[in-house]
Amino acid sequence: MFSKYIEKLLLLNLKVPKCNVHSMSQICDTNCKEALGKRMKVQGWVWAVRKMKNNIFVDISDGSTSKGLQVVIPKSNKLDTLSYGSSIMAEGELTLAPNGSIELHANDITVIGTCDVMDGYPFAPRKQYSEEYIRQYLHLRPRTRTFSSLLRLRDLTSASIGNYFRNREFINVHTPVLTSNDCEGAGELFSVKPCSAEILQTMKKEGVSEEEYYFNSKAFLTVSGQLHLEAVARALTRVYTFGPTFRAENSKSRLHLSEFYMVEAEVAFIDSIDDIMDEVELLIKSVTKDVVEKGAPDMHSFGCHEPQWLNKKFTRMTYDDAFKILENNVQTLEKPATYGTAFSKKEELFLVEQNNSIPIFVTNWPKEIKPFYMKACKDDDSKVAAMDLLVPEVGELVGGSMREDDYKKLKSKLPLRTNLSWYLELRKYGNVPTGGFGMGFERFLQSILGISNIKDTLPFPRWPHNCNL
Numbered sequence: 369m370f371s372k373y374i375e376k377l378l379l380l381n382l383k384v385p386k387c388n389v390h391s392m393s394q395i396c397d398t399n400c401k402e403a404l405g406k407r408m409k410v411q412g413w414v415w416a417v418r419k420m421k422n423n424i425f426v427d428i429s430d431g432s433t434s435k436g437l438q439v440v441i442p443k444s445n446k447l448d449t450l451s452y453g454s455s456i457m458a459e460g461e462l463t464l465a466p467n468g469s470i471e472l473h474a475n476d477i478t479v480i481g482t483c484d485v486m487d488g489y490p491f492a493p494r495k496q497y498s499e500e501y502i503r504q505y506l507h508l509r510p511r512t513r514t515f516s517s518l519l520r521l522r523d524l525t526s527a528s529i530g531n532y533f534r535n536r537e538f539i540n541v542h543t544p545v546l547t548s549n550d551c552e553g554a555g556e557l558f559s560v561k562p563c564s565a566e567i568l569q570t571m572k573k574e575g576v577s578e579e580e581y582y583f584n585s586k587a588f589l590t591v592s593g594q595l596h597l598e599a600v601a602r603a604l605t606r607v608y609t610f611g612p613t614f615r616a617e618n619s620k621s622r623l624h625l626s627e628f629y630m631v632e633a634e635v636a637f638i639d640s641i642d643d644i645m646d647e648v649e650l651l652i653k654s655v656t657k658d659v660v661e662k663g664a665p666d667m668h669s670f671g672c673h674e675p676q677w678l679n680k681k682f683t684r685m686t687y688d689d690a691f692k693i694l695e696n697n698v699q700t701l702e703k704p705a706t707y708g709t710a711f712s713k714k715e716e717l718f719l720v721e722q723n724n725s726i727p728i729f730v731t732n733w734p735k736e737i738k739p740f741y742m743k744a745c746k747d748d749d750s751k752v753a754a755m756d757l758l759v760p761e762v763g764e765l766v767g768g769s770m771r772e773d774d775y776k777k778l779k780s781k782l783p784l785r786t787n788l789s790w791y792l793e794l795r796k797y798g799n800v801p802t803g804g805f806g807m808g809f810e811r812f813l814q815s816i817l818g819i820s821n822i823k824d825t826l827p828f829p830r831w832p833h834n835c836n837l
């Protein structure tokens with residue numbers, strides 16, 4: 369296996385690293401017999417140090433895999449500055465330990481960066497810490513085993529989403545982060561204005577508003593790439609974007625972030641929301657299967673299992689039917705549901721729970737509570753062809769709809785949105801029906817990895833009053 373990796377590099381015409389430093393993933397994951405007896409150089413951070421009678425045992429990790437490598441050094445070496453948390457480089461021979469795993473018998477260890485564990489380093493080996501405790505040290509959190517597993521699983525999931533779309537012939541489009549539109553119309557925008565001294569001075573001189581000077585219009589951080597994606601879908605047919613989106617919601621809940629990544633897809637030439645739901649279900653199940661399979665060691669060290677719904681068909685029901693279920697369960701819910709409003713988190717979670725924890729697509733929503741761009745249902749003008757996917761523990765994970773493609777109907781909904789004339793114009797030239805969806809990436813990670821708090825799904829979470837680090 370190990371030599372196969374080298375072979376692959378050579379095939380790609382890439383140079384095998386000269387310094388002969390190998391990653392833990394190359395050494396531990398391949399579990400290769402060929403590497404045994406070879407001299408290797410490794411580098412990483414120390415998880416734990418055990419001083420025994422003749423030898424010092426050091427567990428190190430470079431973060432490339434969930435596994436650590438045990439380095440064994442004769443005690444005759446003077447290594448006063450070696451402690452957990454320090455960074456080291458070790459050189460020696462790879463051998464098989466009595467338990468069958470690979471270890472490095474080092475004759476040389478260099479401490480690259482010391483770690484004074486008495487001077488505030490917040491983690492000690494083999495100690496369990498709560499997520500809240502670890503979250504206080506965002507800059508050191510990647511050093512913990514669980515969080516480094518999370519980061520690798522996040523990477524794997526993100527790559528798997530890219531592969532899924534490629535296999536399904538979707539084209540990746542980078543939609544802008546800076547925009548002048550509020551796609552969702554909910555006003556949850558962060559506004560952007562320049563703060564360069566030079567520009568500020570010019571603005572003052574010219575007496576122009578700070579907010580509108582730079583772009584000639586107000587600018588915001590995007591809440592969704594959908595509108596731009598609709599423009600590209602009317603040329604490339606099947607497109608997706610996967611990038612950061614921002615919502616100025618005043619919520620510190622375990623399910624909200626001010627900055628989150630969203631996977632959004634848009635498909636042209638479709639005429640039913642059912643096609644969108646089929647795509648969402650396939651995406652979620654394919655990516656989850658892939659992560660469960662390829663990420664097994666990290667899922668194990670992270671302490672999570674394959675989600676129970678993975679092999680079950682997702683339920684589909686209308687808003688009206690979901691509402692009836694809520695109405696019939698007033699006692700359990702304490703508060704009666706109000707028809708024509710969005711479901712509360714409690715109601716969303718209840719609906720999934722009573723469905724044996726199988727995800728539910730809720731369709732045919734009252735038009736008043738959904739954004740302007742959604743298309744009316746064919747058989748009921750008071751409802752829109754939209755869906756929300758509700759999943760266990762998280763509630764709403766995906767939202768999507770057929771888009772209003774009738775020029776006149778859309779125009780009547782746009783009077784207050786003069787800056788969206790370009791969006792309306794899409795319905796004028798070679799118009800086609802489109803539909804699409806958006807899935808919050810962090811909520812997806814929460815649901816497949818069983819993470820209770822969304823702040824533990826990405827390295828540097830942003831939420832109200834928290835943007836210092």
Ligand SMILES: NC(=O)C[C@H](N)C(=O)O
Binds near residue numbers: 591632767807
């Ligand atoms: N692309 C989408 O359909 C997502 C939708 N704009 C939302 O933010 O919920």
